[in-house]
Amino acid sequence: MKHNFSAGPSILPKPVFKEAAEAVLNFNNSGLSILEISHRSPDFVAVMDETKKLVKGLLGIGDGWQVLFLTGGASTQFFMTVMNLLGKDATAHYIDTGTWSKKAIKEAARLGNINAVASSADKGYTYIPKDVDIPAGGRYLHVTSNNTIFGTQYHSWPQTDSPIVADMSSDIFSRPLDMSKFGLIYCGAQKNLGPAGLTLVILRDDFLADFEPDIPTMLDYRIHIAKDSSFNTPPVFPIYVSMLTLRWLKSNGGLSAMAERNMAKSSLLYAAIDRSPDFKGVVNKEDRSNMNVTFVLSNPEFEPRFLEMCNAAGIVGIKGHRSVGGFRASIYNALPIESVQVLVDVMEQFSAKYGETKSASLRAV
Numbered sequence: 001m002k003h004n005f006s007a008g009p010s011i012l013p014k015p016v017f018k019e020a021a022e023a024v025l026n027f028n029n030s031g032l033s034i035l036e037i038s039h040r041s042p043d044f045v046a047v048m049d050e051t052k053k054l055v056k057g058l059l060g061i062g063d064g065w066q067v068l069f070l071t072g073g074a075s076t077q078f079f080m081t082v083m084n085l086l087g088k089d090a091t092a093h094y095i096d097t098g099t100w101s102k103k104a105i106k107e108a109a110r111l112g113n114i115n116a117v118a119s120s121a122d123k124g125y126t127y128i129p130k131d132v133d134i135p136a137g138g139r140y141l142h143v144t145s146n147n148t149i150f151g152t153q154y155h156s157w158p159q160t161d162s163p164i165v166a167d168m169s170s171d172i173f174s175r176p177l178d179m180s181k182f183g184l185i186y187c188g189a190q191k192n193l194g195p196a197g198l199t200l201v202i203l204r205d206d207f208l209a210d211f212e213p214d215i216p217t218m219l220d221y222r223i224h225i226a227k228d229s230s231f232n233t234p235p236v237f238p239i240y241v242s243m244l245t246l247r248w249l250k251s252n253g254g255l256s257a258m259a260e261r262n263m264a265k266s267s268l269l270y271a272a273i274d275r276s277p278d279f280k281g282v283v284n285k286e287d288r289s290n291m292n293v294t295f296v297l298s299n300p301e302f303e304p305r306f307l308e309m310c311n312a313a314g315i316v317g318i319k320g321h322r323s324v325g326g327f328r329a330s331i332y333n334a335l336p337i338e339s340v341q342v343l344v345d346v347m348e349q350f351s352a353k354y355g356e357t358k359s360a361s362l363r364a365v
């Protein structure tokens with residue numbers, strides 16, 4: 001049995017894999033595969049409708065919000081947001097909390113007036129900037145809610161008079177949200193929602209209606225809204241699998257139940273890191289992510305041995321991002337707490353074998 005801690009694409013609920021596999025062979029008992037039917041067929045339109053309903057139901061939003069199924073990844077939203085939302089005379093504020101927000105800022109700065117109001121680059125992105133002074137009157141404030149690579153997460157939203165635009169690629173649907181703070185949320189589906197290929201955009205109607213951009217049709221939110229995400233062929237299979245995940249979320253108690261499960265998992269793992277002299281967390285404790293848990297070994301020379309022990313226990317995807325090193329355990333919604341326990345057990349076995357508390361002479365080298 002494998003314990004999948006991959007950062008993305010990543011683990012999805014077991015029953016979702018099973019149902020998705022069945023639909024590839026025979027969708028809704030139609031005698032056809034989900035992969036060979038028209039995106040305009042009634043069966044598939046029903047999938048899109050249910051997915052939208054589930055998104056809205058889980059987030060507690062109703063009319064006045066749009067749910068779009070797009071492509072191009074979160075990375076396309078880095079500039080699509082700007083093209084659609086930021087008029088010539090307006091300014092948007094950005095907070096830089098890591099690799100992804102830096103990329104968002106870079107793309108946005110090509111197209112509009114961007115004001116980067118805070119950054120945690122000074123300390124290697126190991127914290128979330130607090131009490132940021134955000135000038136009044138901005139069109140929006142852009143944040144990356146969870147820093148997938150370094151393992152920090154917003155646990156309360158910045159104070160601002162403008163709506164927040166959030167890249168939630170790695171923590172969407174992991175906890176309840178106060179939606180009144182947001183104008184637009186986007187995410188690549190491949191971390192916490194479904195397969196790669198779907199970009200989910202959730203936006204408030206009255207946030208959009210500011211100016212009429214002259215931009216390519218495929219990049220225009222208004223077109224995708226008017227065409228119900230079927231201006232061109234939407235990512236049919238990723239939408240279907242995301243719907244299955246959202247059904248699973250709902251039947252498992254929704255977002256507050258998910259937040260509790262995620263908190264239990266992250267607490268278990270952070271406690272194991274904190275009580276051992278052999279492991280060290282890499283980010284500010286109060287900003288620790290409940291999705292991507294990053295840590296290093298006190299003695300980095302032992303990394304290959306720790307990895308070997310992880311492999312032997314069926315643990316996969318735990319190596320840190322190439323830009324950071326160390327280890328990263330991604331514990332998204334679908335990862336069961338039992339897998340976290342397996343990792344904690346391996347950490348303890350590692351300490352018993354190679355750890356600091358063993359005297360240097362006993363330590364196997």
Ligand SMILES: *Cc1c(COP(=O)(O)O)cnc(C)c1O
Pocket residue numbers: 008072073074075076100144146147148167168169170187188189191
């Ligand atoms: C993975 C990730 C991205 C990139 O998503 P793509 O869908 O591959 O473009 C952007 N932002 C965050 C926070 C991510 O974790």
